[in-house]
Amino acid sequence: MADTAHLTPLVHPPRDEMTVEAVLRALADPVRLEIVRQLAAADTEVACGVLEVPVTKSTVTHHLGILRQAGVVAGRQEGTTRYNSLRRNDLDALFPGLLDGVLAARH
């Protein structure tokens, strides 16, 4: 059986516990913003290792944790790989236009 007692239980805040402050703080880092852009471009689940950002994997894990706790991304564990996806529906429902506005910016 899978012994995952040592792993963070993959906490995802429900929609009504998401705050705009946490979301903004999550998006306010260049690396995390790039992660969000790649997730938005992929339009599907993406494994951590596929993300192309100029930091170490442990740092990616850290950033994904912040994005997940803010409710920006959802994570699904499968074997040794963890698949991440954008919580577009929840974000659009709570802060309509926010994500689209961010993604519309030139870069």
Place this chain on the structure above:
Amino acid sequence: MADTAHLTPLVHPPRDEMTVEAVLRALADPVRLEIVRQLAAADTEVACGVLEVPVTKSTVTHHLGILRQAGVVAGRQEGTTRYNSLRRNDLDALFPGLLDGVLAARH
């Protein structure tokens, strides 16, 4: 005559120099977010002293500087008072929906 040589020249980035990263970083602080909310609610120019935030005036000055350098607010000097206003047009043009999405959040 007005001797304003010692004052920061009230730099406002033109629309094409505004970045979504700077805007997000500016909005990612609770005090600054509250300032933006009050400016949006007022829908007119607001003097620094009128803003109701739980920090010192010098801190308010600091936050307004960050908001201004990010292109979120515009400042106009008149006598000893400085009037601040939201740069709604520029924000909506560059990041359509962003500001509205932020302001739509419950708080």
Place this chain on the structure above:
DNA sequence: CGACAATTTCGACGGACGTCGTACAATGAG
């Protein structure tokens, strides 16, 4: 079983950031 691959966790370090108090400049009123 043993080696390897995919990620996380932990501890540590350095820099960035929010906050304040004080001093200072400019304006307007008495």
Place this chain on the structure above:
DNA sequence: CTCATTGTACGACGTCCGTCGAAATTGTCG
């Protein structure tokens, strides 16, 4: 002129945050 008002500039302090490397866990494949 004098003084109160409005706001900025500067320096300092403590804390949060992004970053890394090394170690550990889990699953997969010979």
